[in-house]
Amino acid sequence: MATILGVAPSPYVRKVILAHEFKQMPYQLKTVFPGSDDSEFRAASPLGKVPGYITDDGFAFSDSSVIIAYLERTNNQNNLYPQSANDYAKALWLEEYSDTKMTEVTAALYFQRVIGPLFFNHTIDETRCQELCDELIPPVLDYLESELQEDYFVGEQLSVADVSIGGGLINLFHADFQIDDIRWPKLSQYQQQFMSLDIVQNCIATEKTMFNQAKSS
Ligand SMILES: N[C@@H](CCC(=O)N[C@@H](CS)C(=O)NCC(=O)O)C(=O)O
Incomplete structure (x- = not known):
């Protein structure tokens, strides 16, 4: 299952949670505060910003817009990107x-x-x-x-x-x-x-x- 690293009240974490919910994709939220030195978090988010993200096959990266682009590439249901x-x-x-x-x-x-x-x-x-x-x-x-x-x-x-x-x-x-x-x-x-x-x-x-x-x- 994919892991979202961050805190639920962050607007950018909220955006990524909503995208998962809308696309009915499973995820777990691991609580990490912005600026944390946690090494797993820093590997995903070198700037220390939330959300960080780890895919179910262990690939790590960050940024809410990048995460949603990744979701759209990997899951074709309930598309968040319009067709035209x-x-x-x-x-x-x-x-x-x-x-x-x-x-x-x-x-x-x-x-x-x-x-x-x-x-x-x-x-x-x-x-x-x-x-x-x-x-x-x-x-x-x-x-x-x-x-x-x-x-x-x-x-x-x-x-x-x-x-x-x-x-x-x-x-x-x-x-x-x-x-x-x-x-x-x-x-x-x-x-x-x-x-x-x-x-x-x-x-x-x-x-x-x-x-x-x-x-x-
Ligand atoms: N462009 C990033 C922005 C993420 C962002 O700025 N998150 C804030 C929390 S709401 C943060 O981590 N701030 C800490 C910092 O800027 O050092 C995204 O879309 O994910």
């Missing part, structure tokens, strides 16, 4: 946008309000939260609203764009950021639908268990 060249390019672009610009701002708020206080003894910086909520996150949501089709970001079925962007929306959910359904009606509806998927509910439940353990330790 244009849709494929669009899905990869939205994955990239989510992994960079969207994560930069959503993970910053998630760190301020959840990850920092629970795991790093961090005191919430309210001025930074205000800046994120009022100035930095809204333009990202404006862009996503403009790109959203009906039920999915690309085509008629879930793709790597949804797994990636949906994961970013979970950051906002954990951080108590409400997506205003007047300003972002499609995205607000999309978030509700995405979060109601069983595979997403399971991910959120695992993450909440970790939060509760951290609270009580």
Whole structure:
């Protein structure tokens, strides 16, 4: 069975877990924190970033986008890459946008309000939260609203764009950021639908268990 090295609340680990769940591929999660010196982890992830990954035949590498590309090559069910060249390019672009610009701002708020206080003894910086909520996150949501089709970001079925962007929306959910359904009606509806998927509910439940353990330790 493949091993994901990382921590469930990481947006990039979450993305890889969701991809496995969607493609119905077995995996185990081995808890490794970012920056760990664990030699098995460093062999998979020389930069010390999570997720690292070890395939069921022992091949090790890292990066959520690379892991999903590998999954698509090795398993043909529930494809996360759209068929047409244009849709494929669009899905990869939205994955990239989510992994960079969207994560930069959503993970910053998630760190301020959840990850920092629970795991790093961090005191919430309210001025930074205000800046994120009022100035930095809204333009990202404006862009996503403009790109959203009906039920999915690309085509008629879930793709790597949804797994990636949906994961970013979970950051906002954990951080108590409400997506205003007047300003972002499609995205607000999309978030509700995405979060109601069983595979997403399971991910959120695992993450909440970790939060509760951290609270009580
Ligand atoms: N491009 C990488 C980014 C992974 C990443 O930045 N992970 C964060 C945790 S959410 C990390 O390990 N940060 C530690 C560091 O940057 O040293 C991916 O898609 O997997």
